[in-house]
Amino acid sequence: MGNWVINHGLSALVIVVWLGINIFLFVYYYMLYEYNPEYYYTRKIIGSALAWARAPAACLNFNCLLILLPVCRNLLSFLRGSCSCCRCSARKQLDKNITFHKLVAYMIALHTAIHIVAHLFNFEWFNNSQQSTEETLDAVLSNIDNKWLNPIRSDHTNPNYVAFTTIAGLSGVIITLALILMITSSTDTIRRSYFEVFWFTHHLFVIFFAGLVIHGVGRIVRHQTEVSILEHDFLYCENHTVEWGKVHECPIPSFEGGAPMTWKWVLGPMILYVCERLIRLYRSQQRVVITKTIVHPSRVLQLQMQMKGFKMEVGQYIFINCPSISQLEWHPFTLTSAPEEDYFTVHIRSAGDWTDAIFKTFGEDKDEGLKQMQPRIAVDGPFGTASEDVFHYEVSVLIGAGIGVTPFASVLKSIWYKYQNSDAGLRTKKIYFFWICRETEAFEWFADLLRSLESNMEQLGKPDFLNYKLFLTGWDSAQATHIKVHFDKETDVVTGLKQKTHYGRPNWDKEFYSIAQAHPRTTIGVFLCGPQPLAKALEQCTNKYSEINPLGVHFHFNKENF
Structure with missing residues (x-):
């Protein structure tokens, strides 16, 4: 239990507080x-x-206040930078923004259902x-005409007519339809396969929030006025309705509708989100110059770019849009350059319709250098991720699967620059790096960086600073024979590195046990x-090999989320 608390305690506390507020409001x-x-x-x-009807409405106000905040990426990046002095476990909560966004959406759906059913009875x-x-x-x-209580004023109507003709009813129907479309189109299948459907339906949130703001304008939920309560004793008068308006004790009661409150809850988040979109729009209009394109094996395209005013930190990511391919699609890519460089780069693996189109557009003529007429590229970012915290630990374990190695390219490059500049203030003393790939070609584009770092660390007298292991999970018989013949060579036959490539999947229990033994009384990032299955296996290991003793070894698990 103690080990679980190390990695999930604060997250659990946030969820408990959020649920507690919902329960309290209800x-x-x-x-x-x-x-x-x-x-x-x-x-x-x-x-x-x-x-x-009213209790879930209060919870809806609270959750609608929260729903936009987790998707304000610039706000999250600002908070991450502002919390740089806080513990890593506190900043790590910002990486779970999409998960929290989904939880809030489900809570909104639940309270909406309760609210609707109650009002249907009403x-x-x-x-x-x-x-x-x-x-x-x-x-x-119901028949009081002046300052009425019953919002249905005619006896020649029905609930369906009222639901579609009153402000509250019609806006409620529109809000509900928008919510259903947003939630159903947010499934992974639709989002990945039919992105434009997801994009268009998710922007119904504009209609959703507009409907929320005007939903209570009709003031159909009414109550007795304070003056009327003082003049009209309902405990006596309810049994003497024939005397209403005839005796001093029972004047005809007066009623009024409650003032709309939702706008007070959602106005702030709406303003923040508008500012967020204006910042994104401004960035998307900035000129991006592609200074170099390189095609690597395994259909990996490297784009080297420059943009005025662009500043980054290690492990951050950007969103890229190519209007000639799709006006709407923005795709996240981790930056593989270091902050010390005067350009920024991304590595894009061809693995879908959009990435295939990018690969064909910029990578077809590999030997011709840059094309004379290149399509326009728009960039939004950079945005913070968990990898920014690598340098906050004395020991860090970096694990990449396939193209997932990209954030660690930025980290390793930055380390090289820091040591080149004799930066003795670097807190990190040891890095363990694991890279898992299916194909030998995938190693090639990253092996050059590792060879350079390996050589430079030896020259600086820190050959043990970086401990890396490359794992090849797929090979054919010809490759196996070639590897066997050249096994005794000083460098690895696949990568050319001094450390030999491992074949098969890592034994994570063995690796974590070894690291824990080598670094007692240390907090390790x-x-x-x-992929998610690998994340589950690693999360189990971090819990298993973390000690309950506060002075023991503790593993803090962080996963990249876009």
Whole structure:
């Protein structure tokens, strides 16, 4: 349990606090509308459905305040920079922004469903009271004309008509449809295969928030005014409806609608998000110059670019758009250059329709250098990720799978520059680097960087600073024979590096045990850029080999999320 707390304790606390606030708001507003004297007569018509409608509405306000914040990438990057003095576990929460965004969306869907069902009962009971011919209390309340209580003013209508003709009803229908489309189109299948469907439907949030703001303008949830409560004793008068307006003790009660409150909750986040989009729009219009393109094996394209005012940190990522391929699609790519360089680079592996098109556009004529007429590229970013925290640990474990090695290219390059400039202030004393690939060709573009770093660290007298292991998970019989024949060579036959390539998948238990034994009483950062199954295996190891003792070895797990 203690090991789990190290990696997930703060995340669990955030979720518990969030759920606690939701529960508190629900219970508080349920009790308010269920027992507040102002709503006594309202409850006589619609009963507890009033409280069941208003309690989730309060929770909707709170969650709609939160829903936009996790997708404000510039805000998150600013917070990450502002929290640089905080512990890594605190900054790590910012990397779970999309997960939290989804949780809030599910909570909104839940409270929306409760709110809708309750109001359907409300409309039905309001309508029944209006059409009643008996002299019951709810019928009398429904026929008060001046400062009315029942929003259904005619006995020649039905709940469906009211739902589609009132401001609250019509805006509620629009909000619900927008929410359904946004949630259903956000599944991984649609988002990855039909990105433009996801993009268009997700931007229905503009209609969603506009509907939220005007939803309460009609003020259909009404209550007895304070003056009326003082003049009209409902506990006495409810049993003497025939005397209403005839005796001093029972004047005809007056009612008023509650002021719209949702706009007060969502106005701030909406302004923040508008600023976010304006910043993105401004960046997307900046001129990006592609200074070099290189085609690597395994259909990996390297783009080297320059943009005025571009500043980055290690491990950050950018979004790239190519209008000639798709006006709407923005794809995230980790920066593989170092902050010390006067350009920035990304490595793009051809693995889908958009990346295939980018590869064909910029990588077809490899031997011709840069083309004379290149399509325009737009860049948004850079944005912070977990890899920024690599230098906050004395020992860091970097694990990349396939093209997932890209954030660590930036880290390793930056280390080389820092040591070249005799930067003795570097806190990191040891780096373990693991790279897992299926094909030998995938090693080639990154091996040059490793060879250079290996050579430079030896010259600086720090040959043990970087401990790297490359794992090849796929090979054919011809490759196996060639490897066997040249096994005794001083350098590896696949990469040309001094450390030999390993074949098969890593034994993570063995690796973590070895690292834990080598660095007792140390907090070790584990950074992964790879698939979810690998993340689960590594997360289990970080929990297993972290000690409960505060002075023992602790592994902090971090995963790249875009």
